[in-house]
Amino acid sequence: MPNRLAHETSPYLLQHAENPVDWWPWSAEAFAEARRRNVPVLLSVGYSSCHWCHVMAHESFEDEATAELLNEHFVAVKVDREERPDVDAVYMEAVQAATGQGGWPMTVFLTPDAEPFYFGTYFPPAPRHGMPGFPQVLEGVRAAWRDRRDEVGQVAGRIVRDLSERTLALGVPAEKDAPARPPAAEDLGAALLGLTREFDAVRGGFGGAPKFPPSMTLEFLLRHHARTGSEGALEMAQATCEAMARGGIYDQLGGGFARYSVDAEWVVPHFEKMLYDNALLCRAYAHLWRATGSELARRVALETADFMVRELRTEQGGFASALDADSDDGSGRHVEGAYYVWTPQQLRDVLGEEDALLAAAHFGVTEEGTFEHGSSVLQLPDSERLLDAGKLDSVRRRLLAAREQRPRPGRDDKVVAAWNGLAIAALAETGAFFDRPDLVQAATDAADLLVRTHMDWHARLFRTSLDGTAGAHAGVLEDYADVAEGFLALGAVTGEGVWVDFSGLLLDTVLARFTGPDGALFDTADDAEALIRRPQDPTDNATPSGWTAACGALLTYAAYTGSTVHREAAERALGVVRALGPRAPRFISWGLAVAEALLDGPREVAVVGPPDDPATAALHRTALLSTAPGLAVAVGPPAPAGDPTAVEVPLLANRPLADGRPVAYVCRGFVCDAPATDPETLTLRLS
Known part of the structure; x- marks a missing residue:
């Protein structure tokens, strides 16, 4: 019998609608039920393309005995982090503060007042590798709630107080007047020096395994090169883009990037494909081509744009959130990467002996395999010369056609406003650069959907929609900022001033509802649902933070309109980049890119x-x-x-x-x- 999630619009929540767990969506009613029953709340946060979320669901939430234990002693709340990034941000900060790490699925136990007191991520069904089994965790939390309630309350209260203090101090430098002062040229030079220290000169990218595509850092490096002529900045961008484009993180047949590489060499990806990664990287490669004329950058930008339109575009003209990492391997088992990997025999079955031999050398497919069970992730090693352009095109078309006969990964069809804003900017510019009016039209269609479906008469945004119907959740700062950025890019390409007007409406809401008296920005509006604290984070992660994205959109809008109000708001908010950029450049790279624009004028x-x-x-x-x-x-x-x-x-x-x-x-x-x-x-x- 379906649980309460059957009435939700989030594909992730709907995946759990048939669980024996009596799930509640995040709601006041769920916490009222916990108070009525005097039981703690299990908060489980994930997203539809999360591999370990699927694993924990299969092992624990589909298990009748575990569900019985949960239903009897807890109120279970399931949250889609992509639909409610505010809820995710607040509790992920608590998880990281308590455990030193985070990830999804996120598992948090709360009091009926939504105060957290016990934390974790994935728990196996039985003890494994030093981790307790999930039933053990449930029994332990149940016993603590029953026998040590005062202690639980003290822990929860202390955690909430700590989070509140973190909010007050977030991103504010020691100097009292610092938030009003944007970064200077020397601050951006110091940030570049910091990136140079972390740069992997052998394999491209920054840091070690797992290695994530540094899309916002690439934009900073390209802008810094354009403003200063720094060859080092350009070389880091070029080397990273080439390494990713040749690696397994890039889909050598269908275009588009996987979420990250589990190794430092970009060989084996975590196979989920996210709209936001591909939008940001499509734009970065297009900008690299603009700076250098690189044919590789041109190809990757266009192939990634075509991937987004082909694989993620919805019937309504928007763009779906993600493709799963897992798919059926042909035997009924859901296996990570099954859709994408190849064995030498599979190449022979599709191409014949001679072409399969060349393709194996070209794409790095070996008998030993680079992945599991003798399969390989396709790459472009130094053997690219083994196939000329005509033969390579034929091989790729035949392999892609064969791959399309495999069971496809699931798609999360919800349209997220912020990520569609990123896609609009990428497709509009890529279409303009490479004379592809179809891509500009795809960007325009997505922008039309956002105006029709996600935007109300008061210039307020809904974060998500599904099948053309807006969800109930209010947009957060990144939605307003990224959609405004997309509209401004679309207006630049099409010459249609209405997109500048729409961006102005959204940015006026940012100034009125998301901005504090000192110019700092909050992730949620001042009239949003109250959580245990109001989330506020200027650091970039997989996407630009709402804070830094808003700085960029405010600055660009001021350039179109001459508005000193919007420019001064951007300058004040960029003070946090001056504080964090030299110390942690990889985590505020979009802010650094915006600061480059400010120093150039823009x-x-x-x-x-x-x-x-x-x-x-x-x-x-x-x-x-x-x-x-x-x-x-x-x-x-x-x-x-x-x-x-x-x-x-x-x-x-x-x-x-x-x-x-x-x-x-x-x-x-x-x-x-x-x-x-x-x-x-x-x-x-x-x-």
Whole structure:
């Protein structure tokens, strides 16, 4: 019999709707039930493509005896971390503070007042490798709640007080006036030096295993190179991008990146594919091509964009959240990576002996295997020359067609506003750079869906939707910031000022609802559901933090409109980057990238000319291809005679044609150089 999760819209919660566990969604009613029964709450947090979440569900939550124990002595609450990042953030901070580590599934025991007192992540069904079995954990928590209630309450109270104190001190440097001072050039230089120390010069990337794609760090490095000419910054970006593109973390057949590499060499990935990773990396590779002309970067950017459209686009025009790591291996077992790996025999079955031999050498498939049971993850070792372009294209098409006959990984179909904002920016720019209007149209369709489905009349966002219906959960800061960023990028490419207007509405909400009196930013609005603390975290993780993403969008919007309010808000909030950048550059890289734009101006380009004039298009394309950090580009026809301000974007106001010809104005703070009427002059002005 289905439990209460059967009425939810989250695919992750729906995966647990048939569990014998009497799950509740996160709600006031669940905690009221715990108070009524005088029992603790089990909070289980995960997401649909999480491998170990599936494992724990199969081992414990589908087990009748474990479910009976849970149902009798606890109120069990299941949360999709992608749907409720605020709940996840608050309790993950408690888990990390208590245990020194974190991850999903996250398992937390709470009082009926939602105060945490015992923590963990994955628990096996029986004791294993020093971990207690989950039934043991349940019995231990039950006994503590029954026999040592006062002690439990004291622990919970102390944890909540500690979290509150962390919030007050978060990200504030020692100097009293620091939050109002954005980073200076020397701060960004110190951050670059810190990255150099952590850079893996042999294998690319930063740090050791597991190794995550550093998409936001790549953006900082490319912008730093553009502003300063630093060859070291460019070399780190190029080496990392090439290593990832040749490694198993990149899908050599279908395009797109897996979540991370379990090793330091980028060989064996954790196979789940997330929309946010692919959106950020698609944009990073497109920007690398823009800076260097690299054919590898061009190919990867386009293949990743095509992967997102082909595999993640929903019927409504948005983009689904993720593909699972696991799939049926053909025998009825769900196995991680089964969809993606190959044995030499499987290559022979599809390609025949001769082509299989070449493909095995090209993709690094060996009899020993690079993965499990003699299977290999496809890579591009130094043998790329073994297959010419025509043969490689044939081999890839045949292998991809064969792979598509395998049982496919599950897809989490929910549309997350923030991640769709990232995808809109990536697809719009990639489409513009490589003359792919279909990608720009895909970005436009996703933006239309966000406006129609996720945005209400008061410029408030809903975080998720499913099948075209918005979920009930309010958007968090990253939703407002990333959607605004996507709209601004789309407006730059299409010349449609309405996207600048929509971004302004969202950013006004950021200023009104998410900003503290000192300019610091909170992850949730001031009228959001109250948790044990109001989450606030400026550090970047798998995606830009809401804090740093908001800084970027506020700064770009100010460049289009001349708004000092939005620019000053960005500058105040960037104070945290000055504090953290030199000490922990990998964890505030998007903030560093935004600071590069601030130091560069950012520059603004107003392209004025008839939309059907090839000269207008040439100037517009030249501007879009500039590497100037955070460049704001507006394009539109000249204002009607007698009304020089009648334009869609304020940056275009009072910008006449030059002797009747299309023209581009390069400005900083709306103060412009002499106009350029040809791409060569414009390129010089932007260099």
